[in-house]
Amino acid sequence: xxxxxxKTEKAPKPVGAYPHARKVGNLLFLSGVGPREASTDxxxxxxxxxxxxxxSYDIEAQCHSVFKNIKIILEEAGSxxxxxVDVTVxxxxxxxxxxxxxxxxxxxxxxxxxxxxxIEINCLPTPIAIELKCIATI
Numbered sequence: 001x002x003x004x005x006x007k008t009e010k011a012p013k014p015v016g017a018y019p020h021a022r023k024v025g026n027l028l029f030l031s032g033v034g035p036r037e038a039s040t041d042x043x044x045x046x047x048x049x050x051x052x053x054x055x056s057y058d059i060e061a062q063c064h065s066v067f068k069n070i071k072i073i074l075e076e077a078g079s080x081x082x083x084x085v086d087v088t089v090x091x092x093x094x095x096x097x098x099x100x101x102x103x104x105x106x107x108x109x110x111x112x113x114x115x116x117x118x119i120e121i122n123c124l125p126t127p128i129a130i131e132l133k134c135i136a137t138i
Contacts, residue, residue: 006077011069012036015125021077023138028079030134032090034126035065038072043128054127059097062130063104070132079136084114086135094120097129 006021021030044065045058091097124131
């Protein structure tokens with residue numbers, strides 16, 4: 001079965017050796033996507049100290065940004081938000097962030113409700129608080 005890789009300048013650059021997405025058949029698999037801004041690598045709502053440690057962050061700003069990045073990648077790969085079928089969400093602070101993230105998620109997924117798994121993890125490769133791994137149809 002053939003596959004097609006999607007890389008786009010409109011989304012944040014991957015922090016490793018992987019594409020933004022890969023089509024296989026009528027499925028589109030997105031690599032983990034965080035809230036970094038494509039043009040600057042800035043993380044919305046994050047304040048860092050002089051050593052690069054997070055001093056504070058705004059989970060709401062990060063949620064909106066990561067959903068924007070997902071939408072861009074989906075569209076660049078020939079899919080769309082309404083074709084998402086499975087979403088895995090990684091949070092670095094489930095206790096403090098789940099309620100806010102869940103409220104915002106519900107706003108974005110009123111019409112289409114893909115399967116979802118939310119996992120708390122210790123950290124992510126950059127100082128972000130949320131990352132999504134998605135599967136969509138084409």
